[in-house]
Amino acid sequence: MTRRKKDPLRLLTDDERSELTRLSRSHSVPAAQNLRARLLLAVADGSDYQAAADSVGRKSGDAVAHLVARFNQEGLDALTLRHGGGHPVTYDQASRERILREAQRTPTPAADGTAAWSLNSLQKALRNAADGLPAVSTYTLWHVLHEAGYSFQRTRSWCPTGQALRRRKAGVVTTTDPDADPKKS
Numbered sequence: 001m002t003r004r005k006k007d008p009l010r011l012l013t014d015d016e017r018s019e020l021t022r023l024s025r026s027h028s029v030p031a032a033q034n035l036r037a038r039l040l041l042a043v044a045d046g047s048d049y050q051a052a053a054d055s056v057g058r059k060s061g062d063a064v065a066h067l068v069a070r071f072n073q074e075g076l077d078a079l080t081l082r083h084g085g086g087h088p089v090t091y092d093q094a095s096r097e098r099i100l101r102e103a104q105r106t107p108t109p110a111a112d113g114t115a116a117w118s119l120n121s122l123q124k125a126l127r128n129a130a131d132g133l134p135a136v137s138t139y140t141l142w143h144v145l146h147e148a149g150y151s152f153q154r155t156r157s158w159c160p161t162g163q164a165l166r167r168r169k170a171g172v173v174t175t176t177d178p179d180a181d182p183k184k185s
Contacts, residue, residue, distance in 0.1 A: 007069040009043045017044070019076055036079045039064050040071055091140060095133060099144045102126055119152075 012020070023029055023037035035056055042052035043064065050061035058064075070078040083089070091099075103122060107114050114121040119138040126132040126141075162180025166173050 007065070007072060009040070009068045010072050012040075012044050016076060017041075020044075023079065030081060032081055033079050036067055039067055040079075043068055091133070091136070091144070096144050098131070098133065099126065099136070099141060100148055102129070102132075103141075103145060103150065 020037045020041050023033055024041055026034060035058075038056050039052050039058075042055050043049065047055065048061070049064040049068070053059065053061045053064050067078065099122075102125060103117060107117055107121065107125070109115050112121060112125050119141050122141055123136060123138050126136050127134055162177040164175050164177075166175050
């Protein structure tokens with residue numbers, strides 16, 4: 001005999017049930033989201049928490065109880081993935097945009113001490129700027145630039161991947177590689 005549920009699953013609306021069914025059958029959503037949808041559907045169909053956990057290959061009915069309680073409060077937002085632990089995110093979206101703005105700016109040799117950005121010179125410029133990031137590391141800069149599609153080319157400056165300046169008889173031309181995105185992966 002199971003214990004009385006402290007927070008039983010509320011009745012699902014038709015939209016919630018159809019969305020949970022879609023997520024439980026999807027192969028393109030994250031596996032954790034698919035699993036949570038299957039757990040909630042099993043509980044909604046009358047399974048107790050332990051039986052629902054067993055049906056998807058999990059051991060703990062307590063985790064199902066926590067998911068049900070969260071679903072009762074938040075609805076379908078309870079299925080989305082959250083920060084899974086570890087070091088908290090240090091640089092938010094505004095800081096990342098600030099890094100990209102600085103990298104897109106052409107450095108002035110007099111003020112920045114360089115004619116082309118390297119990670120160290122970009123770090124120095126961001127740390128010394130009034131609205132800059134005083135503790136940013138070169139790894140963080142590399143990571144943000146890499147996520148934005150920049151790569152360190154032979155010219156030793158960060159430039160968009162798939163674009164290059166070519167010298168032609170008519171002058172300097174920007175060429176674009178149409179296969180740049182497939183080459184990244």
